[in-house]
Amino acid sequence: MNDRQRDALKQLMRTRINEIEGFLSPTGENSDLDDESANLDQKIASAVSSQVSQNEKRELALIRNNLQWLDSEDAGYCHQCSGEIPFARLQAVPATRLCIGCAERS
Numbered sequence: 001m002n003d004r005q006r007d008a009l010k011q012l013m014r015t016r017i018n019e020i021e022g023f024l025s026p027t028g029e030n031s032d033l034d035d036e037s038a039n040l041d042q043k044i045a046s047a048v049s050s051q052v053s054q055n056e057k058r059e060l061a062l063i064r065n066n067l068q069w070l071d072s073e074d075a076g077y078c079h080q081c082s083g084e085i086p087f088a089r090l091q092a093v094p095a096t097r098l099c100i101g102c103a104e105r106s
């Protein structure tokens, strides 16, 4: 990975972090959760939304870590096998720290 690619990845990660933060902080999200008049559809909808939030929070943490990782010496190298992770893969999955081979084995 060259410096230009590293900068492009950092920019991409920051954009993604902003997107997730915006998604995770809508105002008054859970205000109707205990309303007894809530029907089943609404209960299912909030269960799904809370599951999505968990996934987004996990991704947010991973991308924040990877943003720091890009400034370290082993930036761009697989966490498991130390092989170089293709730039295109990091662009497609900025939250990963594994090469395709290790990701498929895990």
Ligand SMILES: [Zn+2]
Pocket: 078, 079, 080, 081, 082, 083, 098, 099, 100, 101, 102, 103
């Ligand atoms: Zn690997």
